[in-house]
Amino acid sequence: MSSTAKKLNVLDLPQAKKEYDYNWRVLIVEDEPAIAEGIKAIIAPNPSTVVPINRSSRSAAPSKPAGATNEVQKDQFEVVWAKNPTEALHHIKSSILNGKPFAMGFFDVLLGAEIDGIELVRQIHLMDPKIHAVFVTAYHDRTVDSINTILGPNKSDRWDYMNKPFTDGSILQKARNSVSLWNLKEQKKLQEEQLSEASQLLRVNERNSTVAAVGRSVAHEFGNLLMHIVGNAEIALMKGDLAQMRTALTTILKAGETASNVLSKFKKMNNVEKSASELNLTKLNASIDEALDLMTHDFSKRNIKVTKIKYHQIELEANHHSLVQVFINLFTNAAYVMSPSGQIDISVSKCADLEGQNPDSWVEIKVRDHGPGIPKDVLPYVMNPFYTTKGTKGTGLGLPICKEIIEAEHLGEFTLNNHPSKGVEVTIKIPLNQEGAHE
Amino acid sequence: MSKIQISRMSILIVEDDDEVRGIIKDYMEMFGFRTFIEARDGAEAYRYVLDTIQRIDLIISDWEMPRTDGLSLLKAVRAHNTRFSTPFIMVTSQQSQERMKITNAKKYAVDGYIIKPFRSDILREKIFQALKITADDIPKAG
Numbered sequence: 352m353s354s355t356a357k358k359l360n361v362l363d364l365p366q367a368k369k370e371y372d373y374n375w376r377v378l379i380v381e382d383e384p385a386i387a388e389g390i391k392a393i394i395a396p397n398p399s400t401v402v403p404i405n406r407s408s409r410s411a412a413p414s415k416p417a418g419a420t421n422e423v424q425k426d427q428f429e430v431v432w433a434k435n436p437t438e439a440l441h442h443i444k445s446s447i448l449n450g451k452p453f454a455m456g457f458f459d460v461l462l463g464a465e466i467d468g469i470e471l472v473r474q475i476h477l478m479d480p481k482i483h484a485v486f487v488t489a490y491h492d493r494t495v496d497s498i499n500t501i502l503g504p505n506k507s508d509r510w511d512y513m514n515k516p517f518t519d520g521s522i523l524q525k526a527r528n529s530v531s532l533w534n535l536k537e538q539k540k541l542q543e544e545q546l547s548e549a550s551q552l553l554r555v556n557e558r559n560s561t562v563a564a565v566g567r568s569v570a571h572e573f574g575n576l577l578m579h580i581v582g583n584a585e586i587a588l589m590k591g592d593l594a595q596m597r598t599a600l601t602t603i604l605k606a607g608e609t610a611s612n613v614l615s616k617f618k619k620m621n622n623v624e625k626s627a628s629e630l631n632l633t634k635l636n637a638s639i640d641e642a643l644d645l646m647t648h649d650f651s652k653r654n655i656k657v658t659k660i661k662y663h664q665i666e667l668e669a670n671h672h673s674l675v676q677v678f679i680n681l682f683t684n685a686a687y688v689m690s691p692s693g694q695i696d697i698s699v700s701k702c703a704d705l706e707g708q709n710p711d712s713w714v715e716i717k718v719r720d721h722g723p724g725i726p727k728d729v730l731p732y733v734m735n736p737f738y739t740t741k742g743t744k745g746t747g748l749g750l751p752i753c754k755e756i757i758e759a760e761h762l763g764e765f766t767l768n769n770h771p772s773k774g775v776e777v778t779i780k781i782p783l784n785q786e787g788a789h790e
Numbered sequence: 791m792s793k794i795q796i797s798r799m800s801i802l803i804v805e806d807d808d809e810v811r812g813i814i815k816d817y818m819e820m821f822g823f824r825t826f827i828e829a830r831d832g833a834e835a836y837r838y839v840l841d842t843i844q845r846i847d848l849i850i851s852d853w854e855m856p857r858t859d860g861l862s863l864l865k866a867v868r869a870h871n872t873r874f875s876t877p878f879i880m881v882t883s884q885q886s887q888e889r890m891k892i893t894n895a896k897k898y899a900v901d902g903y904i905i906k907p908f909r910s911d912i913l914r915e916k917i918f919q920a921l922k923i924t925a926d927d928i929p930k931a932g
Contacts, residue, residue, distance in 0.1 A: 571854050574883020574906035575807045581907040582813030589820060589910075602809065651806070651856050691857060 371541060373534055375427045376446070377526060378456035380439045380471065381487070382463045387432045390457055390487075393519045394526045395428040428526060435464050436471045443475050443482070455483040455529035457522075460493060469493060469501050476506060481536070483529035486512040508532075571648050572613055579606040630761070630785055635665040635674070635699060635714060642678030646686070654692035655685075661698040665714045667783040673756045680749045681718045681777055688722035688775070695720050702780065705764060712783055713763075719776040724769040733767060757781065797824040799921075800844070804828075804835040804851035804863060805881070810906070814850060814881075817910045821917065832858025836866055839873055846876055848921060853882040864898045877901045877920035881908075 377394065381387040431453070433439035439456075446452050456475075458468035466474075472484040486498065499507060511529065513521055580603050587599035643650075643657060650657065685695050695718065702715040725733060734750050750767065757765040763781035770776040801823055805811040815826055827844070829835035832855055838844050849867065853860040860880050867873050880895050883906035892903060901920035904912060918924065 571883050575810055577907035578807075578810045578813060578883075581909060582810070582817070585910055586813065586816045586820075648854075652854060652859075654856050 371538055373427075374452065374454040374537070375530060376429045376431070376451060376453045377530070378439065378442060378446075378453045378482075379430060379432045380434075380436070380456060380462065380468060381432070381459045382434055383459070384434070386459070386487075387434070390522055391430045391432065393522045394426065395430050426523075426527065428530070436462060436466050436474075437464075439471055440474065440478075443479050447479055452479055453482050454533035455485060455526065457526075458484050458486050460486050460488040469498050472510065473502055476502065476509070480506075480509070481533065482509070483533050484510040485525050485529055486510065487515060487517065488512055489515045569613055569645075573610060576606045576610045576613075579603065630668045630670055632666055633669040633671045633674070635667055635669065635716070636662065638669070638671050638674035639678050639697065639699070639716075641671075642675045642682060645675075645679060646682045649683070649686055653686050653690065655689060656692075656694045658694060658696045659698070660696050661700050663700050665699055665701065665783070667714055667781060668785045669761055669781065670756075673760055677753045677756050677779070678718070680753050684749060685718065685720035685722065685775070689720055693721050701783075704782065705780065713780050714783060716779040716781075717776055718779075719770050720774040722774050724774055725767075730767075730769070753777075761785070796822045796923075799823060799847040800825045800827060802827045802829065802835060802838055802846050802849045802851075804830075804832060804849065804855070804860065806830050806852060806855045810852070814913070817913050818917075820910065821914055831855040832860060832863035832866075835863055839863075839867055839870060842872065846873065848877045848879070848917065850879045850881060850917075853880055861894060861898070864895060864900060868898050879904060879916050879920055881906060883907075 379387050379390050381390070431442055433442050443453065456472075458472055460468040462468055462471070468486055468488075472486075475482060475484070486493075495512065498510065498512065502510060511525060513525055583599035583602045583606075587596040649655075682695065686693070697719075698715075698717045700715055701711040702713050703710045704713050734754060754765040757763045757779050761781045762785060763779060766778045768776055768778075801818060803811055803814050803818075803826055805814065805828075811828055811830075815828070818826070825845075827838050827846070829838065832851070835849070835851065836858065838846065849863070851860040851863055860882075864878055864880065867876055867878060878899075878901050880900050880903040882903065895903060902916035904916055
């Protein structure tokens with residue numbers, strides 16, 4: 352991740368766009384100087400001035416209606432002429448080396464050289480696969496199919512052709528189209544890169560906020576446990592009664608043990624990254640119980656009862672910490688939608704694989720809440736990254752991360768639906784053995 | 791204020807952790823208080839608040855509790871016709887959110903707040919301040 356990305360936070364995202372340098376560079380490969388000059392004169396008539404976009408052709412340019420406002424977007428073509436394939440390849444090479452690639456090129460087909468314009472573009476595409484080529488051809492030069500065969504079907508979005516004789520307007524418009532296509536593709540790529548960086552960052556934030564939520568719960572629990580220790584010790588000291596001291600010491604020892612248990616679970620949560628993607632023989636019920644333990648405070652605060660409807664003891668190949676994260680996410684979501692009290696049902700049992708074959712080779716875990724359920728029109732979006740109903744409290748990545756942990760890390764299946772009677776039901780299916788899970 | 795008066799005072803202790811509630815009670819017994827009403831959450835405590843025959847001279851309440859939390863109880867007490875001026879001490883354990891919590895509680899005129907874990911001297915000091923009594927009015931602890 353770049354240093355820029357590290358500085359990002361969720362609120363910064365709209366401002367995080369890198370400055371985009373629009374590429375106006377055009378290469379003309381033409382052995383006839385007059386034609387090359389002609390094309391250049393059409394798309395960049397005077398390098399020091401710019402051509403209004405509303406021009407349909409050169410001849411239509413000079414007269415403008417008074418008060419015309421449609422000249423905001425200007426053409427700023429930067430034209431380089433190569434009179435033969437050798438020069439063209441040289442310009443392409445140095446454009447790549449200088450980091451100033453051409454967006455498009457006009458290529459005469461018959462160049463009077465050893466290779467024609469189409470073979471030249473084939474060679475250029477080996478160096479610069481992104482350049483858009485427009486072949487300027489007479490009807491009899493080549494067919495579209497033969498060009499396609501030479502350049503390859505994967506390049507069909509990187510070339511176009513125009514027949515001689517051409518009009519000024521068609522040349523100008525081809526240049527604009529090709530340049531804007533090149534730039535759109537680049538901008539899209541840039542945006543995708545930024546989005547991927549941002550989403551990676553958000554996932555880290557989501558993890559941190561899960562840790563923070565559990566941290567608050569742990570802090571509360573620690574406050575109470577320390578109170579047990581401090582209070583009992585002080586009272587026992589003040590009263591000086593032996594029986595009272597024994598009781599106090601027992602309570603203190605118990606508080607110490609509970610505190611170290613809570614702490615070790617919390618530490619494990621923070622160390623998930625280190626053990627990520629390591630799948631070991633894991634007791635599934637231990638993962639669920641650990642998540643339940645960490646949620647104890649939240650559940651008691653929200654008056655949430657947990658019912659284990661079926662709770663078969665299952666061992667499977669899995670990442671314990673990832674599963675704990677999944678269950679904490681699901682329990683947090685369930686608790687969030689139920690107020691002032693509620694119930695979460697958990698069931699765990701073996702099942703057949705996704706094709707309904709090999710009985711008992713997979714495990715099915717259902718986590719159901721008794722909340723209001725998800726409205727039909729919202730249901731299709733809840734698994735989408737960035738979708739959240741929690742406003743600024745959510746990142747909208749909890750469920751997508753759960754889905755990824757189950758499906759990508761454990762080769763399982765993660766589905767979410769409204770329960771027929773009430774609430775939301777998440778169904779997780781995981782193969783007990785990763786090997787041959789999808790054979 | 792005499793020692794007799796302190797022992798007659800009725801203290802409402804609101805805390806969901808039985809052990810912590812017991813410790814607060816033990817501490818207060820050492821200060822000379824004798825009459826306690828105990829509640830496990832804000833809702834249960836509010837029932838005592840609404841019972842006009844019930845004497846309540848001081849409320850000590852945890853912030854984080856199931857159902858109705860300490861701040862909701864504080865707001866309800868401050869909005870009550872006759873109980874609005876009852877001294878109220880808030881107990882909390884989440885130091886990270888302390889600033890926000892204190893700001894919120896101050897809006898509703900909390901008389902004191904204590905962060906868990908606390909020793910008896912801190913509790914005594916906060917109670918003195920809330921009840922506007924001096925150390926001489928209360929017997930020494932132990």
